[in-house]
Amino acid sequence: MKTRLLTASDVSKIMRMKDVLVAVETAFRDYGNGAAQMPPKLYLTLSQFNGDFRAMPAYVEGSAGIKWVSVYPDNPKIGLPTVMATINYSDPQTGFPLAIMDATELTNYRTGASGGVAAKYLARPDSQTFGLVGAGAQARTQLLAVTNYFNFTKIKIWSPVEEQIDALATEFPELPIEGAAIEEAAACNIVSTTTPVRAYIIERGWVSPGAHINAIGADAVGKQELDPQILKDAKVVVDDVAQAKHSGEINVALSGGLFHES
Amino acid sequence: MKTRLLTASDVSKIMRMKDVLVAVETAFRDYGNGAAQMPPKLYLTLSQFNGDFRAMPAYVEGSAGIKWVSVYPDNPKIGLPTVMATINYSDPQTGFPLAIMDATELTNYRTGASGGVAAKYLARPDSQTFGLVGAGAQARTQLLAVTNYFNFTKIKIWSPVEEQIDALATEFPELPIEGAAIEEAAACNIVSTTTPVRAYIIERGWVSPGAHINAIGADAVGKQELDPQILKDAKVVVDDVAQAKHSGEINVALSGGLFHES
Incomplete structure (x- = not known):
């Protein structure tokens, strides 16, 4: 038996958002039903280098493994990416290491797919417009994922970096992409926010009635993108309560007493 | 930058017990001084397949990584080994994956080296005889490690499987290896026990005054190799108190009230 080794380019060649969406939806369902295992991440924090590692083992039916990110x-x-990851993919019946692969781009796809699955089940089916606040790597996979389920008439992208918007428009000529003011992007039927800000940048008043927001950017204590009033008025859905309270979009509003678990 | 991939045979070609002993001694020292990091293992338990995975991240100066075992x-x-492992070796300054390697044999070497370093500092320097109780893969690395520090006049090996003793004698013709009764092996100046038993097999009366014992076999709750009276009469030294109490040689005697932390 051999362990298959997949480089970043091997993974990019075979990875399709359609497949990632199915995998992520299945994993969320199994985790919700108690059929999957995902122990809390184990951190190795090297504050002297302003960095950390996260060990993320998991099991779903037929698959086991760990992401080391x-x-x-x-x-x-x-000149190196902020986030780098590898996955060791193991046979759950024997422990045999079936494959070891670069997982940096796969991590971006997984995050995109989470937003896609969320929009599939939580956004209004007649959503016509899609707004992206931020236009980097995470915005790209939001675009890839969410457009699997909706035929948008307009996709409005705001970014302080004009070239990022142009790059997305060039990569996806079939999509009705246009640059927009942040208020316009935030007023769409579906909105994905993918910025690294710490003080919120989306105002309550900008958001349309019935909108669905994928708040992707907040991934650490102290980070938030949305006016806490949006959280108060919204139906808030998270994948993992403990993780979301610790470092997701709700963490700042919760610790500031502006938002409460019902 | 490239990630170096090392197969089991690549690792075997370059791994020398002398180097592993230095690495393990340094890691123990740094961990004791608080300069190394080793969070508690994270388990992924798949009881339906009678197996589990363990994520073991760690940092020592200049090196970070994780073993997935x-x-x-x-x-x-x-026809597969009980224990299989890989190591993802990362640059602690950037997180870059420097190497990914098979770590199955490296795990055996590490365990052997722990016994070697323990004997170096805890056994009497004039130790003349070395006893091995059990003659499998763990016994082999005990032999490789402990013989780095002592010139034994006799190495007495007990095993229920005669062929294992012959195999060690053939592999190490320069060593004074002989098969022995278990009482004889246990009566040596330094003893390494490497069996999977649950009911103890080493009697208090067999052990010589001033002997040093590496009790290697107990690696799970309910496993023990030594008469609890040996623990009571000995100076007991462990590498990690929490881990040792949970599943090391002392776990059965502790939970049975036959041994106490001072």
Whole structure:
């Protein structure tokens, strides 16, 4: 028996958002039903290098494995990605290491797919417009995922970096992409926010009635993108309560007493 | 930058017990001084397959990484090892995955080296005889490690499987290896026990005054190799108190009230 090794380019060649969406939806369902296992992440924090590693083992029927992911915010200064990841994919019946693969882009796809599955079940089926606040790697996979389920008449993208909007428009010429003011992007029927901000940038008043928001950017204590009043007025759905309270969009509003678990 | 991939045979070609002993001694020292990090293992338990995975991240100066190890006791029936492991070795300054390697044999070497370092500091320097109780993969690395520090006049090996003793004698013709009764092996100046038993097999009366024992076999709740009276009379030294209390040699005597933390 051999262990298959997949480089970043091997993974990119075979990874399709359609398949990732099915995998992520199945995993969410199994986790909700108690058929999957996902122990809390184990952190190795190296504050002297302003970085950390996260060990993320998991089991779903037929598959077991671990993602080992590093988060080093200073990396872009030296030409490396902030987030890098590998997955060791193991046979759950014997433990045999079936494959070891680069998982940096797969991590982006998984996050995109989470937004796609969320919009599939939580957004209004007649949603016509899609707004992206932020236009980086996470916005790209939101676009790939959410457009699987909706035929948008307009996709409005706001970014402080004009070139990022152009790059998305060039990559997806079949999509009705246009640059927009942040208020316009935030007023769409479905909105994905993918910025690294700490003080919120989406005002309550901008959001349309019945909108669905994928608040993707907040991934650490102290980060938020949405006016807490949006959380108060919305039906808030999270994948994992403990994780979301710790470092998801709700963490700042919760710790500030502006939002409460019902 | 490239990630180096090392197969089991690549690792075997370059791994030398001398180097592993230095690495393990350094890691123990750094961990004791608080300069290393080793969070508690994270388990993924798949009881339906009688197996589990363990995620073991760690940091020592200059190195970070994780070992992903599977323990499937039924594997030998289908020709696979009980324990299989891989290590993802990462740059602690950037998180970059420097190497991914097979770590099954490296795990055996590490366990052997722990016994070697223990004997170096805890056994009497004039130790003349070395006893091995059990003669499998763990006994082999005990032999490789402990003999780095002592010139034994006799190495007495007990095993219910005669061929294992012959195999060690053939592999190490320069060592004074001989088969022995279990009482004889247990009476040596340094003793390494590497059996999977649950009811103890080493009697208090067999052990010589001033002997040093590496009790390697107990690695799970309910496992023990030594008469609890040995623990009572000995100076007991463990590497990690929490881990040792949970599943090391002392776990059965502790939970049975036959041994107490001072």
